[in-house]
Amino acid sequence: MVFPRSLCLALLLAASFSARAADCVPVVESAWIRQPPMPMPMMAGFAEIRNPCVDAASIVSARSPAFGSVELHETRKVDGVSRMRHVASLPLPAKGTATLAPGGLHLMLMQPVAPVEVGQRIAIEFELADGRWLRADFDVRPPAAL
Numbered sequence: 119m120v121f122p123r124s125l126c127l128a129l130l131l132a133a134s135f136s137a138r139a140a141d142c143v144p145v146v147e148s149a150w151i152r153q154p155p156m157p158m159p160m161m162a163g164f165a166e167i168r169n170p171c172v173d174a175a176s177i178v179s180a181r182s183p184a185f186g187s188v189e190l191h192e193t194r195k196v197d198g199v200s201r202m203r204h205v206a207s208l209p210l211p212a213k214g215t216a217t218l219a220p221g222g223l224h225l226m227l228m229q230p231v232a233p234v235e236v237g238q239r240i241a242i243e244f245e246l247a248d249g250r251w252l253r254a255d256f257d258v259r260p261p262a263a264l
């Protein structure tokens with residue numbers, strides 16, 4: 119029995135699309151850590167997390183070998199005063215991007231295991247709700263960097 123060529127092509131395409139959906143992972147880009155202007159027990163990390171996939175995802179935790187504790191935080195102005203709150207999960211819409219930037223969502227990096235120097239690259243991993251992990255290297259930049 120011979121399949122029409124167009125049917126074969128359709129089956130191949132269907133197979134590759136479903137594999138792509140399952141294998142698709144969000145990507146961490148433009149990742150950096152702002153070194154505090156003076157030695158402090160915590161510093162902030164920023165990045166763009168792009169989700170090129172057809173399925174939405176979310177980040178539920180983060181960790182780094184360079185820090186004892188890593189949390190997702192959001193800075194908000196309440197009555198003119200900047201306050202930070204812990205964020206339980208960070209949604210990554212399908213084909214969308216979540217931005218961690220100064221003044222908004224950020225990674226709070228606490229309990230550094232060693233002094234963090236400008237120019238270093240620090241590995242941070244993000245846990246997705248489905249159990250997969252994203253890994254990224256964060257560039258340490260001087261305090262004035264925006």
Ligand SMILES: [Cu+2]
Pocket residue numbers: 191192202224225226
């Ligand atoms: Cu914070």
